[in-house]
Amino acid sequence: MIEVKNIQKKFGDKTVIQDVSAVMKAGQCNLIIGASGSGKTVLMKCMVGLFVPDEGEILYHGQNFTSMDTKAKTEVRKEIGMLFQGSALFDSLTVEQNVMFPLDMFTNWPVKKKLERVNEVLNRVNLVEANRKYPAELSGGMKKRVALARAIVLNPKYLFCDEPNSGLDPQTSLVIDKLIKEITIEYNITTVVNTHDMNSVMEIGDYILYMYQGNKEWEGTNREIIFSKNQRLNDFIFASEFLKDAKDMRMLEETGQIPNHRNMDLLIEKDIPPIIPPSKEG
Numbered sequence: 001m002i003e004v005k006n007i008q009k010k011f012g013d014k015t016v017i018q019d020v021s022a023v024m025k026a027g028q029c030n031l032i033i034g035a036s037g038s039g040k041t042v043l044m045k046c047m048v049g050l051f052v053p054d055e056g057e058i059l060y061h062g063q064n065f066t067s068m069d070t071k072a073k074t075e076v077r078k079e080i081g082m083l084f085q086g087s088a089l090f091d092s093l094t095v096e097q098n099v100m101f102p103l104d105m106f107t108n109w110p111v112k113k114k115l116e117r118v119n120e121v122l123n124r125v126n127l128v129e130a131n132r133k134y135p136a137e138l139s140g141g142m143k144k145r146v147a148l149a150r151a152i153v154l155n156p157k158y159l160f161c162d163e164p165n166s167g168l169d170p171q172t173s174l175v176i177d178k179l180i181k182e183i184t185i186e187y188n189i190t191t192v193v194n195t196h197d198m199n200s201v202m203e204i205g206d207y208i209l210y211m212y213q214g215n216k217e218w219e220g221t222n223r224e225i226i227f228s229k230n231q232r233l234n235d236f237i238f239a240s241e242f243l244k245d246a247k248d249m250r251m252l253e254e255t256g257q258i259p260n261h262r263n264m265d266l267l268i269e270k271d272i273p274p275i276i277p278p279s280k281e282g
Helices: 040-048 070-077 095-106 111-124 140-152 170-186 198-204 231-237 241-254 260-268
Strands: 002-011 014-024 028-033 055-060 080-083 158-162 190-194 207-212 215-220
Touching: 002 040, 014 028, 014 040, 014 055, 014 207, 028 040, 028 170, 028 198, 040 158, 040 190, 080 140, 095 111, 095 140, 111 140, 140 158, 140 170, 158 170, 170 190, 170 198, 207 231, 215 231
Parallel strands: 014 215, 028 190, 028 207, 080 158, 158 190
Antiparallel strands: 002 014, 002 055, 207 215
């Protein structure tokens, strides 16, 4: 579990994050969403130690990460996997070498054991025969899967994903979302995803933190977000083409014309049929 407690971060005179608190649990996908400039990226960087908060605490399984010395922080970082927005693969290394890189850095395993682990995680992300390929030979979706394999090769307790679907087509994005969700559950990882992709929110959002101008504006699940009464959140989520039908559904549900549970089941399954209001004759 990761607990964020009353985090504040300033750059000069500008407050970028103001008194943000959240609890992100193991075995679920915890999403940070918000418009550009809302503070979500700065919050994630504070959580992984790239920025030091001016106030507040970041707790990893009850241990205060913000007050740890360098050695203790290094030990925690060994338990963190990171999926970068641009994948951040080394162009001069093969897929196998890229995935093996954390093992070379942090273990004394023999080469045979490293190769076994590399092949295990490549198989998990459905890249069985890609070992000898270079990043330039891969599609955008394959690069993301290689980066995901590298992020989990040390079997981390915590996985951070920065805009994992950036630059991907909708179908490939669904594949990446599915992998992240499955890996989170299988390995009981505390996964934190920074995203503005509403498809991801509805697909994998077990817990959602909505940031607005540096503040925590709303928190909840993907089954609660559609029926939120928060106007700022509604303006943000219903700007998506994907959720136009969902907005219509919510309006009908609020007037009692269709049952709530049917709305959400259809929405989560993305199988929203045309909505025809009942006639006055009944």
